[in-house]
Amino acid sequence: MTALVIDRAEIHVVELPLKFRFETSFGVETSRVAPILVLHGADGSIGLAEGVMDSEWPLYREETVEAAVPLAQRMLEHFVVGRSFETPAEITGRLGHLRGNRMAKAMIEMAVWDLFARAADRPLRDVLGGAGDAIATGVSLGIQPSIDDTVRLVASHVDLGYKRIKLKIKPGWDLKPLSAVRAAFPSLVMTADANSAYTLDDVEHLQRIDDVGLDYIEQPLGWDDIADHGELARSLATPLCLDESIVSVETTRLALELEAAKVINMKVGRVGGHAEAVAIEAIARAHNVPLWCGGMLETGVGRAHNIHLATLAGFTKPGDVSSSSRYWEHDVVEQPLECVDGMMAVPPGPGIGVTLDVDRVRSLRVQHIVVSERE
Numbered sequence: 001m002t003a004l005v006i007d008r009a010e011i012h013v014v015e016l017p018l019k020f021r022f023e024t025s026f027g028v029e030t031s032r033v034a035p036i037l038v039l040h041g042a043d044g045s046i047g048l049a050e051g052v053m054d055s056e057w058p059l060y061r062e063e064t065v066e067a068a069v070p071l072a073q074r075m076l077e078h079f080v081v082g083r084s085f086e087t088p089a090e091i092t093g094r095l096g097h098l099r100g101n102r103m104a105k106a107m108i109e110m111a112v113w114d115l116f117a118r119a120a121d122r123p124l125r126d127v128l129g130g131a132g133d134a135i136a137t138g139v140s141l142g143i144q145p146s147i148d149d150t151v152r153l154v155a156s157h158v159d160l161g162y163k164r165i166k167l168k169i170k171p172g173w174d175l176k177p178l179s180a181v182r183a184a185f186p187s188l189v190m191t192a193d194a195n196s197a198y199t200l201d202d203v204e205h206l207q208r209i210d211d212v213g214l215d216y217i218e219q220p221l222g223w224d225d226i227a228d229h230g231e232l233a234r235s236l237a238t239p240l241c242l243d244e245s246i247v248s249v250e251t252t253r254l255a256l257e258l259e260a261a262k263v264i265n266m267k268v269g270r271v272g273g274h275a276e277a278v279a280i281e282a283i284a285r286a287h288n289v290p291l292w293c294g295g296m297l298e299t300g301v302g303r304a305h306n307i308h309l310a311t312l313a314g315f316t317k318p319g320d321v322s323s324s325s326r327y328w329e330h331d332v333v334e335q336p337l338e339c340v341d342g343m344m345a346v347p348p349g350p351g352i353g354v355t356l357d358v359d360r361v362r363s364l365r366v367q368h369i370v371v372s373e374r375e
């Protein structure tokens with residue numbers, strides 16, 4: 001790959017109404033506020049990425065769009081725009097002295113990877129070391145008003161071909177909906193995601209969920225508590241999957257050491273970018289711990305990044321990368337990203353393989369930031 005100079009960056013903050021009300025143990029989402037970063041190479045090439053910070057309050061992890069966008073702007077001004085890059089991996093070092101803020105850093109890092117892949121005329125999949133033309137997908141379904149609604153919603157998504165159904169749970173909404181879905185679908189591959197809603201005081205209650213026969217329970221305990229997950233794992237037959245707690249190679253090693261996770265939900269934004277995600281994938285694979293690609297209700301930009309990353313060998317379980325049309329009436333990218341028979345095709349072409357629908361971005365935009373050398 002040849003050196004690239006980045007001479008301009010734009011952040012379009014867009015707000016997209018969700019087609020469904022998405023309820024989790026931490027709250028209800030009806031729309032998504034997302035920063036879309038466009039890097040412009042001096043040679044005319046572009047790189048795209050999306051930030052996956054919380055839209056309003058820090059309820060999933062610590063970052064929010066409102067706090068992260070000005071920080072990302074400063075990072076672009078100081079370490080990216082007007083700078084030359086020999087390799088995409090260089091961005092990791094340039095931002096490496098800054099603590100935390102992994103979602104802000106990931107947005108920039110991912111756009112640099114897309115920029116280099118496009119400039120080299122290669123799909124991002126190939127640059128990251130993945131293979132294959134499609135990924136197996138499941139779907140994440142929010143908390144519903146009733147058990148009947150839950151079973152109906154599961155049925156409609158089974159009919160759509162999703163290979164695994166994940167149900168959001170919380171205290172007071174767990175065993176009953178899970179058992180009802182299991183009764184209706186005896187052989188369904190099912191999982192549950194608690195988004196940190198339980199504590200070790202709930203062990204006996206969580207043990208009752210063992211009878212449902214879940215593939216795994218995702219992040220039942222504290223969002224940053226790997227030790228308690230290790231303890232819980234010894235009391236449950238159902239394997240544990242970590243989401244919120246895995247933010248780096250180091251937290252992955254700790255989770256494996258403490259046997260706190262038999263499965264890992266990978267979100268590239270949560271771990272600070274593709275380089276870290278690829279490093280975590282290698283460690284998990286060496287430990288025979290399967291990965292799957294999570295989602296953060298992304299637009300087509302983040303979704304396309306997820307698809308390319310999920311072609312790496314360690315991603316052996318169906319993830320949460322479901323059809324774009326499930327979420328949005330009109331996505332911000334021109335290409336449809338749709339699951340057929342539980343498979344999502346890798347968008348072909350250079351980089352992440354999608355292009356921004358500029359008119360759509362303009363009509364949804366709530367903030368526009370330009371970082372340019374000449375200003």
Ligand code: OSB
Nearest residue numbers: 060140195294295296297298320
């Ligand atoms: O915990 O996986 C999660 C969405 C937002 C924040 C956290 C999570 C989720 C999902 C939805 O489960 C995944 C998706 O459909 O993009």
Ligand code: MG
Nearest residue numbers: 193218219243
């Ligand atoms: Mg989760």
